Structure formats: C-alpha cells, structure tokens
Amino acid sequence: MSDKQKAIVALTFVSQTCTTALGALDDGDRERSHPETSDLSVISKDLHSLFTLIYNLSTKLSLALSPKSPRYSASLPLLQDLAKHASGVVYCVSLLNEVQHGATFIKDTKNIVKGILESLRDLVQTFIELAACDLPSNSKTAGEDYLVRTAALHDLITTAQRSNGIPKDNRSAVRRNWSVDKATLEDGLSEVTRMIEEAERDDINRPGAEDDDFDDFDDGWDELGLGANTRLNKDELARAKSVYPILRLTTLLHKRIFLDVLSSTFLVPVPNVAYDLLLEQSHSLLAASDELVATLYPSQDPDSVCKEVAALMTIIAALRTRLQVFFSVDDGLDVELNQLSIQDAPLSKSCKVNKKWFDTCFDQMSRLSSSFVSPPHGEL
Numbered sequence: 001m002s003d004k005q006k007a008i009v010a011l012t013f014v015s016q017t018c019t020t021a022l023g024a025l026d027d028g029d030r031e032r033s034h035p036e037t038s039d040l041s042v043i044s045k046d047l048h049s050l051f052t053l054i055y056n057l058s059t060k061l062s063l064a065l066s067p068k069s070p071r072y073s074a075s076l077p078l079l080q081d082l083a084k085h086a087s088g089v090v091y092c093v094s095l096l097n098e099v100q101h102g103a104t105f106i107k108d109t110k111n112i113v114k115g116i117l118e119s120l121r122d123l124v125q126t127f128i129e130l131a132a133c134d135l136p137s138n139s140k141t142a143g144e145d146y147l148v149r150t151a152a153l154h155d156l157i158t159t160a161q162r163s164n165g166i167p168k169d170n171r172s173a174v175r176r177n178w179s180v181d182k183a184t185l186e187d188g189l190s191e192v193t194r195m196i197e198e199a200e201r202d203d204i205n206r207p208g209a210e211d212d213d214f215d216d217f218d219d220g221w222d223e224l225g226l227g228a229n230t231r232l233n234k235d236e237l238a239r240a241k242s243v244y245p246i247l248r249l250t251t252l253l254h255k256r257i258f259l260d261v262l263s264s265t266f267l268v269p270v271p272n273v274a275y276d277l278l279l280e281q282s283h284s285l286l287a288a289s290d291e292l293v294a295t296l297y298p299s300q301d302p303d304s305v306c307k308e309v310a311a312l313m314t315i316i317a318a319l320r321t322r323l324q325v326f327f328s329v330d331d332g333l334d335v336e337l338n339q340l341s342i343q344d345a346p347l348s349k350s351c352k353v354n355k356k357w358f359d360t361c362f363d364q365m366s367r368l369s370s371s372f373v374s375p376p377h378g379e380l
Helices: 003-026 040-063 074-092 105-134 141-162 170-205 209-215 232-262 274-295 302-339 355-373
Strands: none
Touching: 003 074, 003 105, 040 074, 040 105, 040 355, 074 105, 105 141, 105 170, 105 274, 170 232, 170 274, 232 274, 232 302, 232 355, 274 302, 302 355
16 A cells, blocks of 8 residues: 555544544533543543644645645644544543533533634545545646645634633633623614614704605605615604613623623532523523514514514523522622731722622613503503
8 A cells, every 4th residue: 555545544533533523522422421531621631632633734744735835744643643633632522511611601611622623524525535636736726725725724723722722611611602692682782872863863853744655655665674674653752752762771780790790700609500500691681682682673563562572581680590609609608708818918809799780770670661561541
C-alpha cells in the first residue's frame, strides 16, 4: 500500500471517529456512572488542552497535505493523534453530569464541541476529496478549500478558548443564555413603544373627515394582508397602552433577575437545577411576550389579547415560584449575618437579593393584568 493510500485510510478513520464522537455527544444516556473525576476545573483544563492540540495538529496537517506538494507519510502520525484527541474531547464531556455541573453548562459545552468536531471532519473530508480527485497543483479549488476549512476550525477553537467560549460554570452559562433572551425582550418592548408613538403621531396629524374617507377606500390590497391602513385605531391604541406597562415590567423583572440573582454569589450553594429551571422560565417568558406583542398589531382581536396576557401571567407565576429557592438562600444569609462577630470578614453585598423589590414587581404586574385576565363585561 502506498503512502497516499495509507493517508486516505487514515483520513477516513479520522472522519469516522468524528462521526462516532458526534453521535456519542447526542446520546444523553452515556454519562459515566463512576467518572474518574468530577472536578470541573480539571475537566475544563483538559478540554482546552485538547483543543490546543487539535489546533496545532490541524495546522501541521494542512502543511503536510498541501495540494501543491503533499507529503502523505508525514500526515500519518498527525492523523493518528487527531483521531485520539477527537475521542478525548468526547471523553471529557462524558465526565460531566447535570447534578454537579448543570444542564445548561453541558448543553453549551456540547454545542461548542460539536462545532469543532464537525469542522475537523469537514477539513479531513476536503483532504480525502483532494487525494481522490488528483487535482492539479494550480487548481483554484486545491489552493483554497483546505485553507478555508483550516481557518474555520482554528476560529472555532480560538472562540471556544476565549471568555465567550466554554462557560466558567453553570451559572455563567445561564447568564449568557439569559442575556440573549433579555435583548429579545427589550426588542419586543421597543416594538410596542414604536407602535404606540406612531399611532399617537398619526392621531395628531389625522385630517378628520378626509382621513375617514381614506379609511373607507378599498384598494384591493387588504385581501392580501398588505393594506395601507395598518395604524392602531382609538380602541386599539388604548388597549396597547394598557398592555405596555405589563410588558415593561416583564422586561424590567427579567433584567433585574439578570443583575441581582444571576450575578450574585451565594454563600449557601444554589443547586444547578435551580438555575436550569429558571432559564426554562426565561425562554417561556420570551415566547409568551412575543405572542402578546403580536396580538397588538392591527387589526387587534380583544379576546386574543386577553388570552395572551393570561398566558404571560401564568409564566410570571411560575417564574415567581422558581425564584423562591434563591430568596430562601438569601433569608438564610440573614441569620448568618446576625451571628457574625465584629472580627469576622464582611460578606459581599452581591450575596444579598432584594426580595421585597421582586414581590412588589410581581404584585404590580398582577394588578395591571387583572382587567385583562378577568375583564369586566363590555371592556376591551
């Protein structure tokens, strides 16, 4: 067997190893019952070391298998190590478990590892295709494809090793995901603000009877949902203004959880599952908020608005329940604070969560939504 044939076999083996590794990542039941270590700092350090090895090996492989002058024999030990390290990355992930390390942390880490393994497989497949096609050295494809694949792999590894790569822990992972939801919630609130402002501006500039005649004009586009008259009427504007404070408090509540709860380091450890369940409520809150915003566009259906307000408040109630574990930890700290002597080191202010603020916010949202959840006859 020639060196080229051996290289193709080795490349195929690495590709298959990546495919098998990706399948193992998707199998959530393959967590080790008796892992060699559960120390997250050790596992994370090993992952970063393996990423560095894969980065360096992929660079050497691209040099060895350059289409202009491929050195197949030199690629063999590199491919052997790449297959070993690809399996090693999955082994590290298999040491993680939801109780000790958190479901959100594991999910984010798996997504990063998947991206790297898929990129490595793409690079290897490119070399297999180049070897099988015997492309001339002056081919544009031969000179670009493998470089693009190598750069893509390098970029993923570099990102994974930065602060925005693999999270520090489960709380950090939840914070990152929460931040994404927070930005989307703020966008939804901005939509409603703009909707109300435009309707108020149109109302001021409305020419009176001439405008009513224009509203009655049928240009045929309404049948396709492309009608020109898409502003809020008087009742719809009033309804949107009534919903706006609920959405504003929802966004403020979500932001305050991010700043207070998810940014606090509690002396009494909070279970990872509590953070994971809190994030689930964030996703549900975002979906419910989006649905509510969608009902405010003209033409509004009052029943749909009431239905979506009720759905949002159901999520708010569940969120309030999920937060209780963090308040319980906070209450426990009050006892510890009272027991500290003057010589004891002071606790960080970040350990204190203002439960009263949250209770007031929840009560205010309940009051504002009451007319929608149980509207008096004839209203809305």
